Amino acid sequence: MYAFDFERPSTVADAVAALSAEDAQALSGGQTLIPTLKQRLASPSKLVSLGGIAELQGITSDGDAVTIGAGTTHAAVAADGSIPALSALAGNIGDPAVRNRGTIGGSLANNDPAACYPSAALGLGATIVTNAREIVADDFFQGLFTTALDEGEIITAVRFPKPQAANYQKFEQPASRFALVGVFVAKGADGVRVAVTGASEDGVFRWSEAEAALGSNFSAGALDGMAPPADGMISDLHGSAAYRANLVGVMTRRAVAAAG
Amino acid sequence: MPMDGGIGASTKRREDVRFLTGAGNYTDDINVNGQAYVAFLRSDVAHGKIKSVDTSDAAGMPGVIRIFTGADFEGIGGLPCGWQVTDRHGEPMQEPAHPVLAQGKVRHVGDPIAAVVAETLEQAKDAAEAIEVDLEELPAVVDMKAALVDGAVKVHDDLTSNLCYDWGFVEENRDAVDQAIKSAAHVTTLELRNQRLVANPMEPRVAIGDFNRATGESTLYTTSQNPHVIRLLMGAFVLGIPEHKLRVVAPDVGGGFGSKIFHYAEEAFCTFAAKAINRPVKWTASRSEAFLSDAQGRDHVTKIELALDADNNFTAIRTETYANMGAYLSTFAPSVPTWLHGTLMAGNYKTPVIYVNVKAVFTNTVPVDAYRGAGRPEATFQLERVIDKAARELGVDPIALRRQNFVTEFPYATPVAVEYDTGDYNGTMDALERMIDRDGFAARRAASEAKGKLRGLGINCYIEACGIAPSQLVGQLGARAGLYESATVRVNATGGIVVMTGSHSHGQGHETTFPQVIAEMIGIDASMVEIEHGDTQNTPMGMGTYGSRSIAVGGSAMVRAAEKIIAKAKKIAAHLMEAAEADVELKDGQFSVAGTDKSVAWGDVCLAAYVPHNYPLEEIEPGLEETAFYDPSNFTYPAGAYSCEVEVDPETGKVEICSFAAADDFGNIINPMIVDGQVHGGIGQGIGQALLENCVYDDQGQLLSASFMDYAMPRADDVPFYEVDHSSRTPCTHNPLGVKGCGEAGAIGSPPSVVNAVIDALQSGGHDVDHIDMPVSPSRVWAAMNNA
């Protein structure tokens, strides 16, 4: 690890101010950032911990939406249950240590192409709330490790509309146990959304053919034999593009069947 | 009923209390006053010419004490290879130099180029990054067959090619085998890869060098399975330190699995640098460094042919194997694909003629050496896979085919130069069949199919040669070391005992099992016996622990020393009881004279030895301490039959293990619980190899599976609850305990049954798949099913 300065503000405003320093970086649960620092793959001048900011914590459920503070841990989301499919997803991220430190804000900001949360945000049609604005999920994810966040912009909360039915199916990469392919399916007021993580070279994406098929017939049978094209899917030592495309079809059917 | 704490008792592991409560003393727990830290600058390319190494900026950085490069080790010995293989034509293998720090060339990603010693580890790392290396990258040699093509880039310019040796075994059988295969009624052929693995003990390697200016003595603290071997290799061959000026300490070691047998550059570096800068020097590997610098395992590409006559009797076996050595010869690397592999090709079967050909190849990858089972898993896998394929081709039951060909009379001299002293392969197969409810399999398969899953049952046998072993034999085979073991039994004045053994425990539980043997022999409580190991200063010269040799060889040495103790104690007791020595009996810690009520307790005899007031000083010396060196007359041959049942999800290709049963014959057993645990762990590693683990380089020689993000280790939920049976026991005929060794069996015996089961499942679903290379990962199974 290279040396860095450290700040631990107690308000979002102070955090934003602290992050205006050149090469400053936000630190949330540290489950991605700390290993990166240990391997000397990043050298921020300053780490601004978000851990002391009370307004980033907590889950509120009112009416049609559930709002989760960006600093809320995976374990807290897992225990919440307001959106069962989301809690189940959070409860299956990493191991207990990761779930008790890692946060939803950190996961979305990082936008790892194999992470679970991005598919839930996109699948549920969430809104990402920052210190400056609100960004709909469809605009937020912009490819591998890339988001709509500006330099120094902080996610403060994520607002999820409550679905009528939803489910997340994760096929684990054998080593990391991140998603080799993960599919989040949600049926809501505005129709069916199918979001896929782990598979594409462009990161999380919506599988529109499946959405269309499910829109008229929300059943696994509606997707019989369907899979997205292998073109543009990730190919690595854990699976070829064709294998991943197949898994997208299989996991989507299973998610629909489980969502009921 | 075994005696409490004696032989046969499942005594709980006494060492676990300290391991589980954080009171262990691992090498990294040791900090020597004034120690400095070393960071190695390692090559990030697989093959390159070093044009210059400029340390001038780095040397001036904060905290830097000294920077070493290959130039500092010119004229100093390289890391030695402890085994010389002679090739088919009677020529010695090609043996390249292996410098401590790279000289002229780097030959694998991770090859150390320079080492910075600094006040803190972070300072050392900072300075290492500031070293400027001018490197001319060369094409990397990665694929073994491509490495042997004429005109291929050479890993070592001073060798004639990338071929280390071309070994034929038994060369005289070559024509007979060719003939038998030509005239066979049926020949089954299988081509396969036994993939490369990373050992990944939980504790990464650590080395601390310390030099005592006052005495001129060097001490190395290191994570080793065999401190005496390191002392000999490093002292005599690398640094030229006589053994009386060199102490090697391997304290608690957190797993080795073979990877901590070998003498590594970092050990020599820390010992050398400590003297050079006159300060202790410490190195602790990061996990990333472990992936790039610990010797790796397996990596064989094999073609095997099995010939059968019209009655399905095996008539010949022919194999051709390419064995990856990596960039340099690690300490025992040449022996693994030869003497630990070729000699096992007969398996449990009476095949009259066998020919094994092995081409060992240098590539720009991390060196490969022994990993749990070492050569024997590779032999077992190919043999048990080809037998399964033959059974399918011939339409015969795979168990029946095996039973028909079992060796049933012992001793049995195989056509591959070893003699099995004893065994009962039908006995272990019977024990297996009792566990697995084969009759119920059809119903279980139907139930799986009703859920949309394919179910398969896989069987295999194994034999292994362990208790490694006779010095004269291995000497003929090219070993440059003896393979006896040693023990000193020191009885204290009040009867407590310390056994100083040359064996080394790094998970095996010696501190529990060795005392059980002594307790049984003398009839005292096991708590009166303590084991010391791991420090060359207070243990006799021993060869350490690997090859499932500790109880069979080290335990035998201890028995021999204890026998000397008992013989002497009987003399003392006879004197104290005024009886004839021949009439003295020892039972339950009491010496008595047959047919009288005279007796004297163990403790009184011990006291007399150290307070010899009433003592036969004219006949024997005072004191009660004896040393024995034990060199066995043969290997031991554990054997068994394993089975695995799997469910395959045809949509995803994912394999789930439903059950796993293991029937082993380990001869006599000292501690059944520890033996079960050794088998469980071995099967866990075997399942890891069969389904998950894969060490992969790209064609530039970059390690793709360089961390646990991509290298899949087996976890608790990947393995089932095992059923194990050790009731079939044919005691070893040539060691005093009748024991065979159990440390590697699980890893040797388990991969074939997993793969056999997967193939059985796919075939049941109408998929014409007869082999999938390990790891049988979901994507590979799916690809095989879909011809993708």
Ligand SMILES: Cc1cc2nc3c(=O)[nH]c(=O)nc-3n(C[C@H](O)[C@H](O)[C@H](O)COP(=O)(O)OP(=O)(O)OC[C@H]3O[C@@H](n4cnc5c(N)ncnc54)[C@H](O)[C@@H]3O)c2cc1C
């Ligand atoms: C062993 C292991 C297993 C894992 N398994 C999984 C898995 O199965 N599925 C999965 O989805 N994830 C997995 N993860 C990743 C885990 O979910 C991380 O917690 C998550 O990716 C990052 O969250 P964090 O709070 O730790 O963020 P940090 O590591 O603190 O930060 C990550 C990045 O986000 C930025 N950041 C953090 N918070 C904010 C914010 N509020 N606004 C703007 N930027 C911010 C940081 O600057 C940094 O760049 C695993 C991690 C580990 C170590």
